[in-house]
Amino acid sequence: MSFLKTKDLTFEYIRRDDEGNVESVVTAVDNVNLDVHEGQFIAILGHNGSGKSTLAKHINAILYPTEGAVFVDGMDTKDKEKLWDIRQRAGMVFQNPDNQIIGQVVEEDVGFGPENMGVPTAEIWSRVEESLRAVGMYEYRKNSPNRLSGGQKQRVAIAGVLAMHPKCIVLDEPTAMLDPNGRQEVIRAVRGLNEVEGITLILITHYMEEIVHAHRVFVMDKGRIVMDGTPREIFSQVDKLRELRLDVPQVTMLAHELRKKGVDIPEGILTRKEFISEIKKLYGKVY
């Protein structure tokens, strides 16, 4: 079933001078058509300024389309009466973990969403416990968020969204401010949510390693979707990605370069394991 649909979505940032005359118009999202099914893990790639964050903010009805329309679970985001339903169903995790934690204690922060929705007290507690367990932060429930590492804070933020029982979580560069360990922690936690709980994931990132397991990848440039396919399909086009100023994972790059030098290795290798098995196929055991 289709969960998210955008129809010719266009968004313009309009800058006006003091008299209200239009000074400049920047088209951040340009004619985007997306169709995301329930339970999918979608990745949106793009370098800075490609419009991927702007696109993400449309899914949570923080921004509204200048032209076109966005439908979340069948509801038009322009429909003011459905606003809170949309925000509950499509939760959002932002880049900076410090700026999205409201509570002074971990459990209080996770309870913030359900409190706003008017969930009864007893149920808030059970939701908080289940969400914190799902991201592996239950033993930190009494801690102050200030004492946690970046990865832990981001997992708390994810639990905070999870406690609202969303169908979909939009993650807007959740790992951009984290170290490699924290990055892995967060990606592992959200992948678990997708695989175990069947929550639709929309991951916005510019780290290639994070999208290897996605079901579908969209690459954005200048507000448009320029590539669309499985990670393997995307990563087989190394030269095109480079043109868009995007990196590919190291092994993919290595395979690509080897292929250029005449080694008969397929394009679009995603993991180290795959690479090793391909090499073994070619040369047998080499000692």
Added chain:
Amino acid sequence: MIKDITLGQFYQTDSVIHRLDARVKLGGTFLFLISLFMFRNPFGYALAIVFLAMVIRLSNVPFKYMVRGMKSIIFILAITVLFNLFMTPGNVIVSIWKLKITDAGLKNSIIMILRLSLLVTGSSVMTLTTTPNNLTDGLEKMMGGLKKIKVPVHEIAMMMSIALRFIPILAQETDKIMKAQMARGADFESKKLTKRIKALIPVLVPLFVSAFRRANDLAMAMEARCYRGGEGRTKMKPLIYADRDFIAYGVLILYFVVSVFVGRLKIMNF
């Protein structure tokens, strides 16, 4: 250095006083403060001291923490005492050169010392035994009646708790900015006051810019999590009175009535 700021100076331990509802403690502190200004004789103060000592005992907070609060007012205390001691007209007891100490002055200064120190210790019992969060919750609940005259009580309480959450974050950021400026030769330890104040400008400007940016981000994150003001909101930790809270109210009212009655008897009046 700046990181060590603690606000609300909450002392973590378990006691009857800690477990009391924040509203009881707020109301109790208020009653206690009022009672201090109604006494006309020493017996009232004696009762207040005994009562406060019992509460401190029950709170399991070491006495030295209470005294710590006193340190901050020692300067004010000294000035009030000096003024009262030498400036009150009355019968002269001691006179040194041009300065005269009168009996009324002596009495006034003793009352001042008693009042101020009881005032500060009394309110620090409250802040030491209540978490800042609990305190804002209690305030929100108690001020609930003001909503009818359109005072945004929920919003004020929300702002207070967000401010408390961001104090350590902004303090850390100040630290970072200062270090960055120091690495580029800024001098924060100059002996000249004007120079030191000037050196603060390049710290404050980026701090403000980043605080606004954070506020913007936070507002967006709150809206994304369905925040829409206090209406229709439930509480994860609602304030509910337990039996001990009613007993505490009883004890407080009893203290108030008795101490004011005794404190206003016409014996040994000031």
